[in-house]
Amino acid sequence: MEELLDLSKHEYKIIRSNLMEIVTCAERLELALEDADVYEEMGTCNKIVSSCYKVLSAVINSEEMVNLDDFKPITFCLSDMVEDMVNVCRSKLRKSNIQIITEIESAIYVYSDPDRLTSCLMNIIVNAISNVDRDDGVIRIKISRLNGTASITVSDNGYGAELEEIEERLVDEKRKTGLAVVGKFCRQAKTNLIVDDSADGGLIFSFRLPFPGRGEITLNSRKSFITHKSFSPILVYLAKIEEEDEED
Numbered sequence: 001m002e003e004l005l006d007l008s009k010h011e012y013k014i015i016r017s018n019l020m021e022i023v024t025c026a027e028r029l030e031l032a033l034e035d036a037d038v039y040e041e042m043g044t045c046n047k048i049v050s051s052c053y054k055v056l057s058a059v060i061n062s063e064e065m066v067n068l069d070d071f072k073p074i075t076f077c078l079s080d081m082v083e084d085m086v087n088v089c090r091s092k093l094r095k096s097n098i099q100i101i102t103e104i105e106s107a108i109y110v111y112s113d114p115d116r117l118t119s120c121l122m123n124i125i126v127n128a129i130s131n132v133d134r135d136d137g138v139i140r141i142k143i144s145r146l147n148g149t150a151s152i153t154v155s156d157n158g159y160g161a162e163l164e165e166i167e168e169r170l171v172d173e174k175r176k177t178g179l180a181v182v183g184k185f186c187r188q189a190k191t192n193l194i195v196d197d198s199a200d201g202g203l204i205f206s207f208r209l210p211f212p213g214r215g216e217i218t219l220n221s222r223k224s225f226i227t228h229k230s231f232s233p234i235l236v237y238l239a240k241i242e243e244e245d246e247e248d
Helices: 009-035 039-070 078-092 114-130 163-171 178-188 233-247
Strands: 074-077 099-104 109-112 138-146 149-156 194-197 203-210
Touching: 009 039, 039 114, 039 178, 039 233, 074 078, 078 099, 078 109, 078 114, 078 138, 078 149, 078 233, 109 114, 109 203, 114 138, 114 149, 114 178, 114 203, 114 233, 163 178, 163 194
Parallel strands: 099 138
Antiparallel strands: 074 109, 138 149, 149 203, 194 203
């Protein structure tokens, strides 16, 4: 994926658009093969889709590292955003026994960039999904008011990791991995990211976001930051996990 690291926004858009077209064609071909009872070639279509999703995930993270340079905070309801995000995640994880348990205080508004935060949280969630057992994995998300700020905490009961390695990945902007996106978001948002071993044996990620000041414009539409299109960043991240499960 090294070739994806130094592209322009326009080049990312072209790559993403063409990959989406390939996935769409492969999915249509799969349906046509099923209708024609030609099942032996459906596996090839699945492999094409799986490969495209893996590249799309890398493209989105690389693109996100560029987008983070243009950090645009607005006021929005963090509680609603996370609730919607978790609902999409639960729907995609219905084939596994992974639980996402939430503790979300209602009507918490923050001043941040909702699109950039979406990518940050999805990378934390996907990292947790990748490192918990498919039969008894538990991911806990807590959104609360804490000392005049909004506190965001994501923990899991997974396999854990060397904290030194995690910290290195959080600051490694050259590789543009998912954790690098998380690290850069927190730097752009001027918030301190805390990563530690969780009480359940996995990892815990925690950071805070400011409440809005007076006179800030509020984003009222929930559709603005959670989309259900086939290739929204949320579904691409989750599809990558789903495809990996099928390969196993």
